[in-house]
Amino acid sequence: MLLMILLACGALLLLIIGVNVVQQQKERAEAERRTEVARQRAIIDETEGVLSNTGMFPCSTHVVMVLYRRIQEALAVAVDLSTGQPKSDYQRRLIDVQSQIEGMKGAVNVPPVESFRLPDNDKQILVIVQTLKKLKAILRAEHNKGKVDPMIFADEEARVDSLQLRINVESMISRARAACYMKQYGSAKQMVTKALSTLHAIKAQTPNDPFIGRKVDEAKQLLDEIMGAQKLSQPSAPSSRKEGDDLDMLFQPKKKW
Known part of the structure; x- marks a missing residue:
């Protein structure tokens, strides 16, 4: 009888454990x-x-x-x-x-990528920048899974890179113009110099891109304008008196009071 009870308890325990596992x-x-x-x-x-x-x-x-x-x-x-x-x-x-x-x-x-024009609205620019970043990641992920033709992937990734470059350069030149307008010539010069450096690096890889050549000319012209405005804004140095004037002042007749 005791054995039956023990067996029943064991079976019940196993059943409970099995139900819990399931x-x-x-x-x-x-x-x-x-x-x-x-x-x-x-x-x-x-x-x-x-x-x-x-x-x-x-x-x-x-x-x-x-x-x-x-x-x-x-x-x-x-x-x-x-x-x-x-x-x-x-x-x-x-x-x-x-x-x-x-x-x-x-x-x-x-x-054509050349048809792209940067919006004037900063919020729209930010949306485009974020979208291109996500798009590039998606293209790469789908390509890694074998779902995008390698030639299409290469072409489309290059197009995204080109758009990102255009936005970056346009943004730097635009900010340089704004800084120049605010007479912040140091910041303006720094931004347009950075834009030129970026453009020259890309031009070495794609010398026939008309956008790059056009923007190089625009940035150079802007840099000249900034340098000219910066020079005009600097106060004129006071003209130094000649040594002869100092001697005349020293030996001129003294006034009698």
């Missing part, structure tokens, strides 16, 4: 599922953010297609892992993205 596995799997859904949602949000800002600079259809396909892949994973209303939302968005991809197939548009 429950822990389910909780672990659920936590991993939620983490993965959150990761895919972050990928979708980041990529959609970059995609929404591609109209602010010359962007090829190759890049747009890479972004749409990245969203498509993340949505497909989210659909598989989600349940209930979130699953339906992801399914609807996946259908929309697939429709966009189908509509873009065969279309090739590569607008």
